Amino acid sequence: MKVLVIGGGGREHALCWKLKRSDSVREVVCAPGNPGIAADARCVPVGAEDIEGLMALASDEKPDLVVVGPEAPLVAGLGNRLREAGFAVFGPDKAAANLEGSKSFSKRLMYEAGVPTARFEVHVDVDEAIETIRSWGAPIVIKASGLAAGKGVIVAQTEKEAIDAVRDMLAGNAFGEAGSQVVIEEFLRGEEASCLFIVSGDTILPLASSQDHKALLDGDLGPNTGGMGAYSPAPCVTEAIADAVLKTIARPTVAALKKRGAEFIGTLYAGVMLTDEGPKALEFNVRFGDPECQPLMSRLQSDLGEVLLAAAEKRLDGVKLAWKAGAALCVVVASDGYPGSFEKGQTIGGLDAVEAAGTTVFHAGTAEKDGAIVNAGGRVLGVTAVAESVGAAQQTVYRALNELDWPGGFYRRDIGYRAIAREES
Ligand SMILES: Nc1ncnc2c1ncn2[C@@H]1O[C@H](COP(=O)(O)OP(=O)(O)O)[C@@H](O)[C@H]1O
Ligand SMILES: [Mg+2]
Structure with a gap:
């Protein structure tokens, strides 16, 4: 089949990379993509939020499946438009995407559905x-x-x-x-985890557990970012916890949406706090996490094209996912100055050597200038390795990063430390 992927960040690179390696997929097209994605897909310069441009592209390309990476076009109704035009789409309609697009909607839905979550009020x-x-x-x-x-x-x-x-x-x-509108919430204590599900109507298929590091600096200090690294599995998510998240958070949420006439097709991402009283939902996203997607796709063995098409066509029931044993870990390399301002256009060297040292380099904010790869965004690379444990994957990534030639790049030195402490104890 031919797949059209919408987006141009590290998450979309991981999706295109995995789709290209799926037997069911003949061709991957990505809008807008980036220079790294160009190795795995044909990139077309249409922005991920240009709904009319994307509709025109879909009608030209006639993909068998459209996979929408980021949340903004979903919240804007791209899923509805594509489905109305007859395309198979992986990504929810606007009404279900509201789960991410409006935290007040999401919290009220959780409250009605009896989903464990922090006490809250909505104020204007x-x-x-x-x-x-x-x-x-x-x-x-x-x-x-x-x-x-x-x-x-x-x-x-x-x-x-x-x-x-x-x-x-x-x-x-x-x-x-x-x-x-603001949502005021009770402060919850605990460790956070990302619990992702492929959802198609009533069928909810859990992905392997993962965890990300949102803070800029080692020790999870400093300002929050889009995510400085991630790994899978997250050892704090035991089988019992994963089961509780499915039963008390994912299922009632999908059922409550359906009751309101909003069927969910896509990735449901529950941000979860593991509290003394059990897992509580912090929020929902309606797409893969970035950077959680990079280690998840690196570990997935199943044919991604087949799984996402089955979800889009509402025949996910009975589909099983296979994962590589061990773990995968992704370290994000950011532009020095991010999440504040930084200088764009700096040449990034050594990428081949970083990959030769046993990693996959997923591109996020990169561009091409005079034949060289340069930085063009805050989060620039997601250097990812698969190994027998989180600790071993971390060693591979950091050793490989010694080959990176980019003085203006910055990365955390401790991605995965919580999981590694658990592995060692
Ligand atoms: N009720 C809460 N108690 C403690 N920490 C929270 C709570 N809600 C959110 N956080 C922290 O803030 C971060 C961002 O909140 P979240 O609801 O995930 O919003 P978003 O990802 O849209 O910025 C979470 O990852 C978590 O670290
Ligand atoms: Mg969040």
Whole structure:
């Protein structure tokens, strides 16, 4: 079959890489893709948020399957448009994508469905929000309800910080429309994990567990980013916990959506806090995580094209996933200065040597300039290895990264430390 992948980041590179290695797939086209993706797919310069451009591209290319990588086009209704035009689509319609597009919608749905999650209130009025903050006290969590590219959540250690955050969002317009509603949440303690599911109607197929590191600096310190590294499996997600997440979080959520007339087809990503009272849902995403997708695709043995087409065509029932034993780990190399400003256009050398040392280099924010690969975004590379354990995969990646020739690049030195401590004990 011919598959069209929408997006151009590290997640989409991992998807194209795996699709190209699927027996069922003859051709992969990616819009817009990036220079790394060009090794695995034919890239077409149509942006992932250009809905009309993508519709025209789909009607030219006539793919047998469209896989939508990022959340923004899903929340904008690309899934609906493509399905209405008769395409098989992996990615939810707008109504189901609201699970990620609106945190207030998502929390209310969880509450109705009895999904374990932090206590919450939704506010549009600054004074009422402040009243809640004063009565609950700190630590407390303030979230812009709409899409904010991972920057809309403040885990406030003091009431003042929380009050400043609601003022910024509701009165200061810090996140525009996305911050016109805020969700105030009880602070949950525990270790976080990513639990992803391939969903097609009533069928829910769990993927292997994974964990990412959102903080910029070693020791999980510093500001939050889009993700500085990830690995699979996450040893903290025992079989019993995975089962509880499926039964108490994923299933009731998909059922509650269906009750509202929104059938889910795509990846349901539950961000989960493993608390003393059991796993609680922090949020949902409606697509693969980036960078969790990179280790997950590296470990997946099944034919990805077949699995995603089965989901799109609602015949996922009975499909089983096979995984490589051991573990995979991805270290993100970012531009120095990210998540703040940085200089673009710096030449990145040594990529072949990094791969020759036993890794796959997934491209995210790269571009091509005069025949060289240069940085063009904050998160630039996802260097990924598969090995017998998280610890062994980590060693392979860091050894390979010694071959990278990019003085303006930056990466964490401790990706996977929690899993490795568990492996060692
Ligand atoms: N209720 C909560 N208690 C403690 N930490 C939280 C809570 N909600 C979110 N967080 C922290 O904030 C991060 C971002 O929140 P999340 O809801 O996943 O939003 P997004 O990924 O859209 O920015 C989480 O990964 C988690 O570390
Ligand atoms: Mg999140």
